[in-house]
Each structure stands twice: as C-alpha cells, then as structure tokens.
Amino acid sequence: MLRVATLSALAVAAAKEHLCVPWTRAQRSALERSNAFLPEPATFAAEAPRDADADALHALLRSLGEACADPFLPVGGTNALGSHLNALVLPLRYAVAANRTMLTPPLGAYANGSCASLACYFLPTAPRCERALGYPAPHAGAAAARPRPPAAAAAALKRARRKRANACGGAAAPECGDYDAIEALGEADIPRAWRSGAARGACGGDAQGRKRERSDTCAVPTLRASAMKRDRAPAPRGVEDRGDFWYVAQLLAHLARPNAASRARLARAAAAAGVRRAPRPLLGVHVRRGDSCRAAQEASKARRCSPFGEYWYHALAIGAGKGCKTS
Numbered sequence: 001m002l003r004v005a006t007l008s009a010l011a012v013a014a015a016k017e018h019l020c021v022p023w024t025r026a027q028r029s030a031l032e033r034s035n036a037f038l039p040e041p042a043t044f045a046a047e048a049p050r051d052a053d054a055d056a057l058h059a060l061l062r063s064l065g066e067a068c069a070d071p072f073l074p075v076g077g078t079n080a081l082g083s084h085l086n087a088l089v090l091p092l093r094y095a096v097a098a099n100r101t102m103l104t105p106p107l108g109a110y111a112n113g114s115c116a117s118l119a120c121y122f123l124p125t126a127p128r129c130e131r132a133l134g135y136p137a138p139h140a141g142a143a144a145a146r147p148r149p150p151a152a153a154a155a156a157l158k159r160a161r162r163k164r165a166n167a168c169g170g171a172a173a174p175e176c177g178d179y180d181a182i183e184a185l186g187e188a189d190i191p192r193a194w195r196s197g198a199a200r201g202a203c204g205g206d207a208q209g210r211k212r213e214r215s216d217t218c219a220v221p222t223l224r225a226s227a228m229k230r231d232r233a234p235a236p237r238g239v240e241d242r243g244d245f246w247y248v249a250q251l252l253a254h255l256a257r258p259n260a261a262s263r264a265r266l267a268r269a270a271a272a273a274g275v276r277r278a279p280r281p282l283l284g285v286h287v288r289r290g291d292s293c294r295a296a297q298e299a300s301k302a303r304r305c306s307p308f309g310e311y312w313y314h315a316l317a318i319g320a321g322k323g324c325k326t327s
Contacts, residue, residue, distance in 0.1 A: 053239050054250055060236065061254045064101055068129035071101040075187045076225045080291055081110060089251045090228035097233035101126050103135055103220070106188035116189055123257040133220060137189040149184055157181045176218035194219040279325035285315050
C-alpha cells in the first residue's frame with residue numbers, strides 16, 4: 001500500500017512526463033470511445049451505479065436459463081482460462097438472439113475429478129435444466145488436469161470439424177455428432193444419455209436463430225465458440241444504442257458471477273491483503289502478464305508487454321489527480 005497523498009510534487013511531475021508506448025491517433029481514438037462507456041472512478045466511491053438496461057438484460061439471461069428452451073452446450077476449446085471465458089461470449093450472444101438456453105460451459109483442459117464446468121467457480125447458467133439433463137458429467141480421472149491429445153491427432157480432428165462446417169455453408173450453429181471429437185480433444189465430458197439417437201452431419205441455424213432444415217437428432221447439440229467468429233449475433237432490441245463494448249461487458253458479467261465458495265475465497269484474500277481497511281478512494285490496477293508476453297507472442301502481435309514500473313508511474317499520476325488515498 002502507498003499513500004498517494006504523501007507523494008512529493010516532483011514524483012507526480014515525473015509520472016506525468018513518463019511515456020510508455022507511443023500511440024497512434026487511431027489507437028487513442030479507440031480508447032477514448034471505449035472510455036466513454038465508463039463512469040468516473042469517483043462514482044464508485046460508495047456503491048456501483050444502477051443501470052436499468054443492464055438489470056433488464058440480466059433478467060432476460062436468467063429467464064433463458066430457467067426456460068430450458070432448446071438447450072445447447074457451448075464448447076470453448078482448451079485455451080488459457082481467461083481466453084476460454086472470453087470466447088464464450090459469442091455463444092451467449094447466439095443464445096440471446098435465438099431465444100435458446102445455454103448450458104454452463106465446460107472447463108475443457110482445466111477439468112479434474114471433482115470439477116468439470118465453470119459452475120465450480122461461478123453460478124451455473126441453467127441450473128434446473130442441467131440437473132434434468134444430467135449435466136455436467138463427472139470427469140473420470142485424477143485431480144490433475146486432463147491430458148491433451150497429441151498435436152497431430154488434434155489437428156486432424158480440427159480439420160474434420162472445419163470440413164463439416166464448410167459442408168454446412170459455414171453455419172455457426174449448434175450441431176449433433178461432435179461428441180467424439182469434443183471428448184478426444186479434452187473439451188468436455190459428454191453424459192452417456194446424450195449419445196442415444198445422435199447422428200452426424202448436422203447443420204443447425206444462423207446466429208439470428210433462423211433454423212435450417214435438419215435431419216439429425218440428439219439430446220443436446222453443441223456449439224463451438226470458434227465457429228462464431230464470422231457470425232456475430234446482434235444485441236437484443238432496446239439496448240442496441242448502448243454499443244458492443246457495453247453488451248460484451250454485461251455478458252461477461254453474467255458468465256463470471258462468483259458462486260458462494262468463490263465469494264468466500266475472495267473475501268478471505270481481500271481481508272488478508274488489507275483491502276477493506278485501506279483508505280478510500282482506492283485505485284486498483286490490473287496488469288496482465290500471461291502467456292501473451294512471451295517473445296514469440298510479442299513479435300507476432302507487434303506489441304510490447306511493459307514492465308510493472310511503467311504502469312506504476314501512470315497509476316501514481318492518475319491517483320494524485322483523482323484524490324485517491326490508496327493505490
């Protein structure tokens with residue numbers, strides 16, 4: 001903890017002069033447009049503001065979960081956990097546009113013997129529907145994360161998927177007959193009861209929910225997040241003018257609602273860090289330095305992962321300007 005109020009004027013001046021990475025005009029404009037959707041930090045000094053549009057959207061998402069309407073299982077792949085969660089926004093957009101129930105996403109490669117879906121950490125998206133469908137299936141194995149298939153086998157399975165998608169005209173829609181590939185790639189465990197009557201070669205509907213003729217049947221079709229990249233469903237009527245930034249933020253908030261166990265762990269961590277005792281207003285900064293900061297990633301994406309010190313300079317200047325007492 002550092003009391004920003006005790007910083008000398010010299011330190012603040014140095015912070016204002018320091019530059020991290022030169023920004024292009026387009027990058028600066030994009031950031032300003034995004035910031036336009038965010039309230040001033042002082043707004044949260046007491047409590048978060050109410051948003052009627054957000055409340056209505058979250059009520060809609062909860063009602064879709066309760067309806068168990070033509071449910072489907074989203075499969076996000078085996079990426080890092082943050083990327084895995086972010087990829088699931090697209091299937092949830094589809095669920096809203098198509099008026100369908102999206103089951104709680106599986107954990108993919110992060111599943112273990114007692115934990116197979118995001119409900120291990122977050123609230124389930126369709127609890128009653130999932131209980132009726134026998135989902136999630138328990139992961140049979142040790143507590144360690146499941147092993148991934150050899151690279152060559154995984155590549156062959158993904159090529160077969162793309163071939164099926166092309167045969168369906170590139171439709172981004174739930175499909176049957178992908179259970180074997182899902183389990184072989186370690187993306188999810190499929191309940192045995194789902195396999196009865198499952199047929200291959202499904203072409204479902206598009207991202208707006210318009211269903212095409214289908215000759216296959218299965219208990220619960222699956223939808224791969226990667227299939228949604230070119231077929232993004234729009235925001236529901238009434239909130240289109242809030243912008244995509246706002247809509248995606250609401251969907252992520254719905255996916256990442258901590259369950260009771262996670263809330264208890266967060267409360268213990270906050271107490272241990274002294275967050276509750278820290279003087280307000282408080283400035284918090286999240287600096288992500290994961291696998292994207294590897295040299296190969298930095299080179300391929302033409303970006304630089306700045307050291308924490310560079311962020312700290314700017315955090316001190318922002319904190320001093322906003323009157324923050326703790327950062």
